[in-house]
Amino acid sequence: QALTTIDARSPVPKYFQLREILLDLIENELTVDAPVPSERELAARYGLSRMTARQAVEHLVSEGRLYRVQGKGTFVARPKIDMPLRLTSFTEDMRARGLTPGSRDLGRHEIEATAALARELSVEIGSPVYVIERLRTADGVPMALERSHIPAHLAPDLLTESLVERSLYDLLASYGLVLDRGEQVIEAGIADTNDAGLLGLAPGSAVLLLQRHCWAGQVAVEYAVSTYRADRYQLRASLDIAS
Ligand code: GLP
Structure with missing residues (x-):
C-alpha cells in the first residue's frame, strides 16, 4: 500500500x-x-x-x-528507457519499446587501422577499416552517438549502403556475419560541447560511454564507441552467480 x-x-x-x-x-x-x-x-x-x-x-x-x-x-521527467544488457541492435531495442528508430549520418569513411584499432578488431595494423558515425534517434529524438569500426574485408560494400533507415546488424547479417557474442564496457562521462549539441543536451551533462566488441564465431566484427544520454537510459543486467 x-x-x-x-x-x-x-x-x-x-x-x-x-x-x-x-x-x-x-x-x-x-x-x-x-x-x-x-x-x-x-x-x-x-x-x-x-x-x-x-x-x-x-x-x-x-x-x-x-x-x-x-x-x-x-x-x-520522462521515464528513462530501461535497457537490458544484451547483444541487440539499437533498432531492435527501440522497436521493442514501440519507438521508431532512426539515424542521422555523421560520416562514413575508410581508414587504415591504427595500432589500437588493430588490437580491438584483431586485424593487422594498416589494414582497411570502415568507420560509421551515426546519431541514433527514437521517434526523431536524439538518443545516442555511435561510432562503429568494422574490418572492411568482412563487408566490402558496406559504405555504399544507406543506414539512415536500416539496421547495421541486419546489413551485416546479409554478409553472413551473424553476431553471436559481445562484450561491453560502460562508464560514466560528461558530454563535450560537440556531443552535447548533437544530443540536445547542455554541455557538461552526464552521459553513458559504451564500448562494445562483438564477434561472429571467432571473427571480430564490430568495435563500437557510443555515447548515450544518461537522462534517457538506465541499463539493466541480470546477474548470474560467479562460477
Ligand atoms: C547498438 C550498439 C552498436 C551497434 C548498434 C547497431 O546500439 N551499441 O554498437 O552498432 O546497436 O544498431 P542497428 O543495427 O540498429 O544499426
Missing part, C-alpha cells in the same frame, strides 16, 4: 518517506512535464521542514525522476 503520510516514529528517514510519496505521485497521478508541489507546499502538507522536503526533491532530481526549471519550478 502506498504511503500517504509521514510516520515520525519510523526508523526510515523522513526525506526517504517523502521520496516514496512523491514517487507514487509521479508514477500514478502526474503526467510527464506536470509540476510537482513546491518544497514549501510539501513541507506544509506533510509536516516537514523545508530542508527535509528539499532533500527528497533533490534526490529525485539527481535520479532523473524530476527536473527543475530555473524560476519556474520542478516537473516530472
Whole structure:
C-alpha cells in the first residue's frame, strides 16, 4: 500500500518517506512535464521542514525522476528507457519499446587501422577499416552517438549502403556475419560541447560511454564507441552467480 503520510516514529528517514510519496505521485497521478508541489507546499502538507522536503526533491532530481526549471519550478521527467544488457541492435531495442528508430549520418569513411584499432578488431595494423558515425534517434529524438569500426574485408560494400533507415546488424547479417557474442564496457562521462549539441543536451551533462566488441564465431566484427544520454537510459543486467 502506498504511503500517504509521514510516520515520525519510523526508523526510515523522513526525506526517504517523502521520496516514496512523491514517487507514487509521479508514477500514478502526474503526467510527464506536470509540476510537482513546491518544497514549501510539501513541507506544509506533510509536516516537514523545508530542508527535509528539499532533500527528497533533490534526490529525485539527481535520479532523473524530476527536473527543475530555473524560476519556474520542478516537473516530472520522462521515464528513462530501461535497457537490458544484451547483444541487440539499437533498432531492435527501440522497436521493442514501440519507438521508431532512426539515424542521422555523421560520416562514413575508410581508414587504415591504427595500432589500437588493430588490437580491438584483431586485424593487422594498416589494414582497411570502415568507420560509421551515426546519431541514433527514437521517434526523431536524439538518443545516442555511435561510432562503429568494422574490418572492411568482412563487408566490402558496406559504405555504399544507406543506414539512415536500416539496421547495421541486419546489413551485416546479409554478409553472413551473424553476431553471436559481445562484450561491453560502460562508464560514466560528461558530454563535450560537440556531443552535447548533437544530443540536445547542455554541455557538461552526464552521459553513458559504451564500448562494445562483438564477434561472429571467432571473427571480430564490430568495435563500437557510443555515447548515450544518461537522462534517457538506465541499463539493466541480470546477474548470474560467479562460477
Ligand atoms: C547498438 C550498439 C552498436 C551497434 C548498434 C547497431 O546500439 N551499441 O554498437 O552498432 O546497436 O544498431 P542497428 O543495427 O540498429 O544499426
